[in-house]
Amino acid sequence: MTIRSYKDIQPRFGKNCYVDESAVWVGDIHCGDDVSVWPLVAARGDVNIIRIGNRTNIQDGSVIHVTRKSTSTPDGYPTIIGDDVTIGHKCMLHGCTLGNRILVGMGAIIMDGAIVEDDVFVGAGCLVPPNKRLESGYLYVGSPAKQARPLKDSERAFLKQSADNYVTLKQDYIE
Numbered sequence: 001m002t003i004r005s006y007k008d009i010q011p012r013f014g015k016n017c018y019v020d021e022s023a024v025w026v027g028d029i030h031c032g033d034d035v036s037v038w039p040l041v042a043a044r045g046d047v048n049i050i051r052i053g054n055r056t057n058i059q060d061g062s063v064i065h066v067t068r069k070s071t072s073t074p075d076g077y078p079t080i081i082g083d084d085v086t087i088g089h090k091c092m093l094h095g096c097t098l099g100n101r102i103l104v105g106m107g108a109i110i111m112d113g114a115i116v117e118d119d120v121f122v123g124a125g126c127l128v129p130p131n132k133r134l135e136s137g138y139l140y141v142g143s144p145a146k147q148a149r150p151l152k153d154s155e156r157a158f159l160k161q162s163a164d165n166y167v168t169l170k171q172d173y174i175e
């Protein structure tokens with residue numbers, strides 16, 4: 001079964017979401033409207049929570065998890081993702097916070113406590129270390145992530161366009 005409860009907590013969805021039947025979505029996960037979840041995505045909201053905004057897409061093979069509360073980190077590390085975010089293929093999001101209109105390139109890894117501000121492009125294969133903050137309006141690449149350059153206007157526009165494309169695509173799948 002794709003959508004499963006953990007300790008009686010079931011994932012929740014807004015309107016018109018699409019979850020591929022091969023994805024696994026467990027526990028305390030809330031999604032906004034028009035979210036799409038593509039084949040083989042695994043998201044596990046068990047030892048902390050996962051929250052996802054509107055029109056965000058999570059592409060094939062990506063993994064989302066969280067870190068439990070402890071004496072050193074009383075809130076632990078939930079994973080929070082904003083609106084109009086594109087998570088490319090085979091990304092790893094662990095205990096991190098992402099704002100709005102972000103593209104996370106294929107194979108990127110974002111670790112506990114990292115914060116990605118609004119309007120950021122994370123290059124393919126990028127590793128964002130624990131507690132690193134990526135500043136709004138920039139492209140980051142590399143392992144560890146380094147600020148490469150300010151985003152071009154076309155790239156800023158593409159952040160929203162990419163999310164819109166996936167809203168349209170998932171609607172085809174729903175229909």
Ligand SMILES: CC(C)(COP(=O)(O)OP(=O)(O)OC[C@H]1O[C@@H](n2cnc3c(N)ncnc32)[C@H](O)[C@@H]1OP(=O)(O)O)[C@@H](O)C(=O)NCCC(=O)NCCS
Pocket residue numbers: 059087088089104105106121122123124125126139141142
């Ligand atoms: C980073 C990216 C945006 C290209 O940016 P760009 O400024 O146009 O980069 P260019 O192609 O002009 O390359 C500039 C340099 O960066 C390097 N480079 C390109 N992409 C890189 C990446 N992801 N990580 C590290 N270096 C990268 C190039 O090799 C080149 O290096 P050089 O100057 O030593 O030859 C693009 O390669 C990328 O990673 N896009 C993500 C796409 C994606 O995953 N989409 C989601 C799928 S749905």
